[in-house]
Each structure stands twice: as structure tokens, then as C-alpha cells.
Amino acid sequence: MNLSAKTVVVIAIGAALYGIGGLPMFGIPVFANTTLKPAMAVLALFSVLYGPIVGFLVGFIGHWVTDLFAGWGVWLTWVLGSGIVGMIIGLFPIITKNRIESGLFDKKDFLIFVVLAFFGNVFGYGTSAFLDTILYAEPFTKVFMQLCIIAAGNTFLIAIVGYFILNNLAKRKKQSTNLTEAP
Known part of the structure; x- marks a missing residue:
């Protein structure tokens, strides 16, 4: 994997924003060591804009x-x-x-975004919950409850914030793609 300097900078900025934004002071505590954090929108935005490798690294490092x-x-x-x-x-x-x-973001795109957010949360944090029960002997009911709360809460948060950001981003991109040179 060969990452450009721009990609490394994007990962560093995304990880810093996600990491600091994920601190408890910026989140809403909902369960044992479980916080709904608006920083999830940062992770989603960087993931959508730069793809799965950047998304993984921003999430992991952040x-x-x-x-x-x-x-x-x-x-x-x-x-x-x-x-x-x-x-x-x-x-x-x-x-x-x-x-x-290309400046396009319709209902189908939004649905795809929300489905990816949901499955990402279920699979990602489902993996975390599963590993917690095996590696740390955490009670299954506790980690399952964490998973349910996080998957639902994060998906809702990502959908709401993501819709406004991606919709406005698409509008901005559409405006910039319609530029023509004056005669």
C-alpha cells in the first residue's frame, strides 16, 4: 500500500478530529463506557470522501x-x-x-449511505463486542447492549448529520462542475 503525502495528511487530520471529537466531554454517555459521539459524523465524512482505506485508518487511529x-x-x-x-x-x-x-446525491444515495452506516456499526462494533467477550471475558449481555445502543445511535447520528453535509457537498460540487470559460 503506497499512500501519497496528501492521503497521509488527510488521515492525520481526520484521525485528530475524530479522536479529539470522540472524547467524553463531546459525547452523550448512554451506557457503561459507551458514549454517543458526534465525531462519528467526522469518520463518516472522511470515509465517504476518501474511501475505505482512509476510513479504516481515520477510525482506527482516531x-x-x-x-x-x-x-x-x-x-x-x-x-x-x-x-x-x-x-x-x-x-x-x-x-x-x-x-x-459530480454533484449528485439523491434518495438512493442517501439510502446507501445509511445502510452502510448501519452495517458498518453492526459489523464493526459487533466484532468489538465479540472480541471483548473472548479476550476480556466481558459479560455478553453488557457488550450486546453496548452494540445495540451504539449501532442504533451512531446510525441515526450519521444519517442526520451526514445528510446535510453530503447534500450540501453535492450542491457545491454541482455548482463547480457547471463552470464554463467566458468567450
Whole structure:
């Protein structure tokens, strides 16, 4: 994997925004060590704009940063989960053939975005929950509850914030693609 300097900078900025934005002071605590964080919209945005590799790395590194600064230690299982979420949402430009770059974002695109967000959260944090029960002997009911809350809450948050951001981004792209040179 050969990442350009621009891609590395994008990953660093995305991870920093996601990591700092994921701190408990910016989130809504909902369950044991479980916080709904608006930073999920940052992860979704970077994933949609730059694809699955950037999405994975922004999620993985960003969650690591959150755990480091939050003071509860780095939970690699949940760090991995955030990476998987970013990777799955990052499939959006591939599935939609990067229509957003052409200024197109319709209901079908939004549905694809929400479905990817949901499956990303279920699969990503489902992996985290599964690994927690195996590696850390966490009670299944606890991690399953965390998974349900996170999957539903994050999907809702990503859908609401993501709709406005992606819709406006598509409008902006559409305006810039209609530029013509004056005679």
C-alpha cells in the first residue's frame, strides 16, 4: 500500500478530529463506557470522501487517540471496530461510482449511505463486542447492549448529520462542475 503525502495528511487530520471529537466531554454517555459521539459524523465524512482505506485508518487511529486521552486505556477491540466502521462507510464512493463528485446525491444515495452506516456499526462494533467477550471475558449481555445502543445511535447520528453535509457537498460540487470559460 503506497499512500501519497496528501492521503497521509488527510488521515492525520481526520484521525485528530475524530479522536479529539470522540472524547467524553463531546459525547452523550448512554451506557457503561459507551458514549454517543458526534465525531462519528467526522469518520463518516472522511470515509465517504476518501474511501475505505482512509476510513479504516481515520477510525482506527482516531479511536486510539480518544482512548489515550480519555484515560480509560486503549481498548484495541473497539479501536478495531471504529476502523471497520470507517472502512465499510468508505465503500460509499465505490458503490455509488463517486456520484457525489459530480454533484449528485439523491434518495438512493442517501439510502446507501445509511445502510452502510448501519452495517458498518453492526459489523464493526459487533466484532468489538465479540472480541471483548473472548479476550476480556466481558459479560455478553453488557457488550450486546453496548452494540445495540451504539449501532442504533451512531446510525441515526450519521444519517442526520451526514445528510446535510453530503447534500450540501453535492450542491457545491454541482455548482463547480457547471463552470464554463467566458468567450
